[in-house]
Amino acid sequence: MKIAEVSKRYGISADTLRYYERIGILRDVPRNPSGLRDYSEKNCNAVEFVKCMRGAGMSIESLKLYMDLFYEGDHTKGQRKKLLEAQRDTIRARISELEEAFTRLSYRIDHYEETSSAERELMA
Template sequence: MTITEVSEKYGISADTIRYYERIGLIPPIHRRDNGIRDFTEEDCNWVSFAKCMRSAGLSIETLIEYVGMFRQGDATAGARKDLLIEQRVQLAHRIQEMQETLQRLDYKIERYEEITCGFEKKMR
């Protein structure tokens, strides 16, 4: 696949994909003889992984660390797992905070609905 096709498939700009490759967030992409990136299914999996993890709030630095360890091989499997567990704990905490914020917003909206309904009754 070309970078344009990958960009369209995952909804990430080609510039972002190039940036991710340049900083090591995704492994280097094989290039054709003419220099055009030629994405394999495995490369696409890395792009998908990076997009998913970034959307979940993982830092670029954390993901670069993970990819670096991955490229070192199976000897880093335990460290990679630990890193992912740590990130999962942090994500679960952020989700909990967001749930609490959502509940607070729902409460506030309900109060405003009560106020506006009461106001409308008075206006009749």
């Protein structure tokens, strides 16, 4: 699959895919005889994983470390699991913060007419 097709399929720009390859997050992307990238299903699975982890808020640095460990082999499974657990904990904390913000926002909306005009302006 050409880079433009992968870009469209996963909603990641071709420049970002090249960047991921350049810094080692994506590896072993084969090239056709003309030198153009020709992503395999294995490469596409890696792209999908990377997109998921970035969507989950994983930093480039952590993602690079994870992928470096992945490419080293199965003996790094424990380290990789710890990275994923840390990201899960980060997401869990963020969800908690968002739930608190949602509760406060909902309260403000539900009681909006009860507040003074000065407070409404401050809280807008």
